[in-house]
Amino acid sequence: MNYDILLQKFGSTLDENLINEIFEKGIFKNFKKNEIIIDINQPLNFIPLLLNGDIKILREDSEGNELLIYFLEAGETCTMSLTCCMDTSKSKIRAVAEKDTSLIMIPVDQMHQWFQNNESWRNFILRSYQTRFDEMLEAIDNIAFMKMDERLYKYLSNKAVLNASKTLLVKHQDIAEDMHTSRVVISRILKQLENENKIKLGRNKIEILSV
Template identity: 75%
Template sequence: MTNEILHQKFNHTLDNNVLNDIANVGTYKSFLKDDIIIDINQPMLHIPLLLSGYIKILREDNEGNELLIYFLEAGETCTMSLTCCMGTSKSKIRAVAEHDSNLIMIPVQKMQEWFHGNESWRTFILESYQNRFDEMLDAIDSIAFLKMDERLYKYLVNKSILNESATILIKHQEIAEDLHTSRVVISRLLKQLENEKKIKLGRNKIEVITS
């Protein structure tokens, strides 16, 4: 069944040769919501391909505060971990399961081998770099140019899209950690967004109202 999911999620980007190789050398892993999949300073010996679920990629400052960089969806890989693998260095990010998630972990040696020997893999990696780069630019733009209430609303809209539901089950503290601010600020801005009829607040849940 897992091999079927692998082919289903990646057959539009990867050819059968590399998919069969991935199935043979990859290690399948399952993670529950909030599990740490890759941690900061962890040696990067494998790269993840996400088969199901969602993963959030975070950076951490010197005081241990986290900042959300981007989300990974099924059929994607984390290019920040790719960069660490290519340089045989330690992870500079933390990858956390946003939902229960299933992955296949590929040895770094194979990633490099396929990059030079398989066109579909090389294209997949380069396109992944481009997509993640665009998302990181978007994250930087949000921090630099958007006010916190605009960042918050954009965050909630993106969450609802990922969840495929207008209702998000989340605590104010979790939002504050993702956006690198305080719970008090988030609670105040959520109330402001509710007054503007952009969201509806409930107990540990938020409904995003779209026009």
């Protein structure tokens, strides 16, 4: 079962021999929604390959406030944990299961070895860095150039695509934490978006009317 999922999610990017090695040497793990997968300052001796579910990657400021950096989907890995593994340093991010999630953990020494001798792995890692870099640029552009209502609607639209559903089961406080602002601000802008017929609000539920 795990092998079939691994092959389905990564078979188009990684060669068959490597898939077999990952299956033999990786450790399969399951996490419930909101469980911490990687925490800040945690020593890293593995990198995650996401098989099912979604993971949100967060940073934390000096006062303990969290800021959403990006989401991971099935078939992806966390490049920020890759960087920490390369430097043999502690984690600078927190990875939290957005929903029930399964992944396979790859030991650091294997990651280094495959990067040297397996072209498909090397290309996968380099593409992952490029994807995250592009997302970071987009995040900077959003903060610098987009108004808060535009950022919030983009956030909701992205979550709808990620969950393959226009109905989001989410609390205003959770959105506020992801966007590094207050619940009052989020509630006010959500009401504005509803008045503009972009969303429909319910109890701990938001329906996107167009994506």
